[in-house]
Amino acid sequence: MSAPEPKIAQISNRLMSGDFGASHPAFLIDRDGVINEHRPGRYVNDWPDFSFLPGTLDAFRALASTPDPVIVVTNQSGVGRGVMSASALEDIHERMVGAVTSSGGRIDAVIHCPHPPAISCACRKPEPGMFFSLASRFGVSLAQSVFIGDTVTDLKAGATAGCRTILVRTGEGELTIASLAGLAAFADGTAFQAASHDSLAGFSGIARDLSAAVAHVLLGWGGLRR
Ligand SMILES: [Mg+2]
Numbered sequence: 107m108s109a110p111e112p113k114i115a116q117i118s119n120r121l122m123s124g125d126f127g128a129s130h131p132a133f134l135i136d137r138d139g140v141i142n143e144h145r146p147g148r149y150v151n152d153w154p155d156f157s158f159l160p161g162t163l164d165a166f167r168a169l170a171s172t173p174d175p176v177i178v179v180t181n182q183s184g185v186g187r188g189v190m191s192a193s194a195l196e197d198i199h200e201r202m203v204g205a206v207t208s209s210g211g212r213i214d215a216v217i218h219c220p221h222p223p224a225i226s227c228a229c230r231k232p233e234p235g236m237f238f239s240l241a242s243r244f245g246v247s248l249a250q251s252v253f254i255g256d257t258v259t260d261l262k263a264g265a266t267a268g269c270r271t272i273l274v275r276t277g278e279g280e281l282t283i284a285s286l287a288g289l290a291a292f293a294d295g296t297a298f299q300a301a302s303h304d305s306l307a308g309f310s311g312i313a314r315d316l317s318a319a320v321a322h323v324l325l326g327w328g329g330l331r332r
């Protein structure tokens with residue numbers, strides 16, 4: 107039996123054709139709790155369960171003018187557990203990309219791990235397999251890329267992959283902050299606070315939400331290409 111692989115879908119023509127260059131940074135973004143509302147203890151099983159967080163569509167619109175691909179990187183073990191069909195997940199992602207596109211934004215691919223934890227695959231975050239797949243298949247330079255997520259699992263996966271990471275306070279973000287010893291709380295309205303953590307290489311800071319994280323990369327860092 108071959109090793110379990112992550113699934114890549116919704117690949118844009120630009121990404122497929124190599125338009126971004128042979129080796130390029132990418133904006134890598136977790137899905138649940140970052141793009142759409144996290145549903146504690148429940149999966150997003152179909153499109154009516156999916157609701158964009160405030161500012162998400164603005165964030166994708168801001169990213170549309172960057173020279174870098176925008177790729178969603180998500181664990182979806184509901185498929186492997188038999189809670190949701192692969193085609194239902196595909197439908198959700200098609201509609202998500204469609205909504206982003208029709209509001210002026212851009213998503214160049216969605217990669218997901220469908221496997222339950224029992225399989226011990228190499229792609230379920232905190233394992234870095236999905237990131238390595240993006241590097242080998244599309245030429246994503248992980249060291250130049252940023253991964254935006256809401257859990258310690260995301261921060262660990264990004265660290266192992268060699269990305270810079272940003273934690274958002276949406277989804278499980280507040281729980282994540284509480285679980286990371288030494289992270290100082292900051293005022294609710296703060297858009298971005300630089301932060302680091304001894305156990306998390308590449309961890310760059312905490313953003314109010316996806317929109318603030320994107321704004322920080324584009325304005326604070328001057329984008330990903332240096
Ligand atoms: Mg998440």
Ligand SMILES: [Zn+2]
Pocket residue numbers: 110111112219220221227228229230
């Ligand atoms: Zn997997």
